[in-house]
Amino acid sequence: MSNGDVKGFRPLVYVVDDELLLAKLLCAMLGRAGFEARAYATGLSAIEALTQERPQAVMLDLMMPEMNGIEVLRRIREHDPDLPVLMMSAMGTIGAAVDALKLGAFDFLEKPIDQCRLEAALGASMERARLRRQVCVLQGELAERYRMVGNSVALERVRDLISRAAPTTVGVLITGETGVGKELVARAIHLQSLRAAEPFVSFNCAAIPKELLESELFGQEGGAAIGAGVAPKGKLQEADKGTLFLDEVADMCLPAQAKLLWFLEHPEVERPGSSEPVLLDVRVVAATNKNLAACVRDGSFREDLLCRLSVVTINVPALRERLEDIELLTGFFLDRFCRQYNRAVSLAPECQVVLHRHDWPGNVREFRSLVERVVVLARTNPVGPGEMSSFVGVEAPACSDGKLEVALNRWTEPSAKT
Numbered sequence: 001m002s003n004g005d006v007k008g009f010r011p012l013v014y015v016v017d018d019e020l021l022l023a024k025l026l027c028a029m030l031g032r033a034g035f036e037a038r039a040y041a042t043g044l045s046a047i048e049a050l051t052q053e054r055p056q057a058v059m060l061d062l063m064m065p066e067m068n069g070i071e072v073l074r075r076i077r078e079h080d081p082d083l084p085v086l087m088m089s090a091m092g093t094i095g096a097a098v099d100a101l102k103l104g105a106f107d108f109l110e111k112p113i114d115q116c117r118l119e120a121a122l123g124a125s126m127e128r129a130r131l132r133r134q135v136c137v138l139q140g141e142l143a144e145r146y147r148m149v150g151n152s153v154a155l156e157r158v159r160d161l162i163s164r165a166a167p168t169t170v171g172v173l174i175t176g177e178t179g180v181g182k183e184l185v186a187r188a189i190h191l192q193s194l195r196a197a198e199p200f201v202s203f204n205c206a207a208i209p210k211e212l213l214e215s216e217l218f219g220q221e222g223g224a225a226i227g228a229g230v231a232p233k234g235k236l237q238e239a240d241k242g243t244l245f246l247d248e249v250a251d252m253c254l255p256a257q258a259k260l261l262w263f264l265e266h267p268e269v270e271r272p273g274s275s276e277p278v279l280l281d282v283r284v285v286a287a288t289n290k291n292l293a294a295c296v297r298d299g300s301f302r303e304d305l306l307c308r309l310s311v312v313t314i315n316v317p318a319l320r321e322r323l324e325d326i327e328l329l330t331g332f333f334l335d336r337f338c339r340q341y342n343r344a345v346s347l348a349p350e351c352q353v354v355l356h357r358h359d360w361p362g363n364v365r366e367f368r369s370l371v372e373r374v375v376v377l378a379r380t381n382p383v384g385p386g387e388m389s390s391f392v393g394v395e396a397p398a399c400s401d402g403k404l405e406v407a408l409n410r411w412t413e414p415s416a417k418t
Contacts, residue, residue, distance in 0.1 A: 010036040011056035011126060016046040016072065017088075018064045026059065026113065033119045043072030050079055056126055060105075062089035062096055070096070073103050082132060084125035088113060146187045149332045150325030154317040158185060165312045166192035171264070173249075173309045174287040176316035179365030182287040183247065185316055189285055190243040198242030203235045205256075206248035214256050218269050236269055239282045249286040249309065250295050254302070260284075261305045284309065319360040319367060326355050329364065333371035345375045350385040358392050 013035050017023040020041055027037035038055075040046040043064060050058075058076065062069040073085055087100040090111040097108040106125040109117065148155060165172050166189045174182045183202065190200045208216050219234030235244060246252070252260070263269065264284065268277040286309045295301035319326075330347065338345055360366055374383060374391050 010034060011122075012036045012038070012053075013122065014038055014040060014046055014049065014055045014058045016040045016043060016058060016064075016069075017061040018042065019061075022111070026118075029113075029115055029118060030122075033115070033122075035122070043067040043069070043075070047072065047075050047079070050076065050083075054080065054083070056129075057084040057086065057122055059086050059088060059109075062087055062100070063091065070099055070103065073100060073105060077104050082129060084122075084129045086121055086125060146184050147332075148181065148184050148188060149329050150322060151328065152317075152322035152325045154322045155325060158314055158316060159188075161312065161314045162188050162192060165189060165314070167194065169283050170311040171309045172285045172312045172314060173292070173306075174285065174314050174316060175292075176287075176289065177318050177363055178289050179363035180316040180318055181364050182289075182316055183245065185314055186243070186245040186285045186287060190245075190283075193243070193283070195242050195283060199239050200243050200245065201235050201239035202245045202247060204247045206251040210253045210256075213253060214259060217256065218259060218263075234269065236263065236280055236282055237278065240280045241282075243283045243285055246284060246286040248288060250288040250290040250292055250301060254300075257302045257305050261302060261308060264305075264308050286310075319363045323356050326367070327352060329367055330355065330371065333368050334375065337372045337375040341375055343375050344381070345378050346382040347374075347388065348382045348384050351383060351388040354385050354388045354392055354394060357394050 011034075013030055015023045015026045015030070015037055017026070017039070018041050020039065023039035023041070027039050030037040038049075040049065043060075044067060046058070046060075060069045060072055060076075064072070067075075069087055069089070073087070076083060076085060081104065085105045086107045086109055087097070087105045088109040088111055089096065100108055106128065107121045109121060148159070162185060172186075172189060174185050176182055186202075187200060190196060203217065205213065215234065217234050217236060219237060246260075263280075267282065268279045270277055292301055292306050292310075296303045296306055330352070334345065334347070337343070355367075362369075370391060374388070377391075378387065380387055
């Protein structure tokens, strides 16, 4: 099926070549393949056109007067880093091809150009561009989903530590109560590191039976797994070149702790079903809601492993320690769940007083669940303080309107957020 058979869409391709006869011939070839093509005799004219309209790809001759193809490619990259560009030349050299590829050209075609080769190269370049756009969208959605919301002093301290630790490879231990968002911090470290494009693998040490934890983490040992042709990889191998997040690390059994410490000192594991070691490049970030120093004292956690994991320690504050962030968290989760469930729910300003009166033992996780429940079950819109109190499980404000206004001002004055 040609490119023009999809709902009548004909991808636009610019052909930039000072030999107009050849450019028209290429346009005809592209037309037969289902593309819409436009010819430009100079690089400058093509660059000017790009400022007005974005094609799906550009075919660019290497040898042209005034401005050669490499310079035109450089200018295109300044304008649009992701636009697929195919270089072409009748006198192609390895050096020119290397320069073009370094600048981001997708392919280098030698003239005369074969029709099949042309279609394959354009199709592949557009598919790669489509996948890159899709990845960018997914990365944006992922970043939004795992965004740390708030501007409190306590949260800013966490962000500062993340920004300083992320570009390095040091061990980071994330501490804090259940539900404060320790995984959000781990993901932020990964996304701000040089490993951001590599895997982020999460492993909950408390969710795996102790007898299976080692094989899950390091891979199947002693040959192939029963009933399978090849033994499965462990989480460490899955995270190669990326980040492994060990949640609830205090629940890791002592034999697994010893093996993890050995890996941190000698980053290799045995290949599943083989005695050959596999070198790995994995950054390990750990988290716990327990006091690991106390675990060291009672003998349930290795002190040498704690030292390796906690070169940098980031303590995530409980929600009750950053109540000034509740207003931003409310807006963030309301927007998310209203879009998710196609609802239009808002809260009366007095609801902020109700939300500030709760201790939030479940922290941000509890708060998120509350807002989701309100969006799904609220009977009034905007939701009033009485109905909100029933959701939260605290008494509704009993003060008069004047006192309630004073209470509201307490949470909305700029001084309360600094």
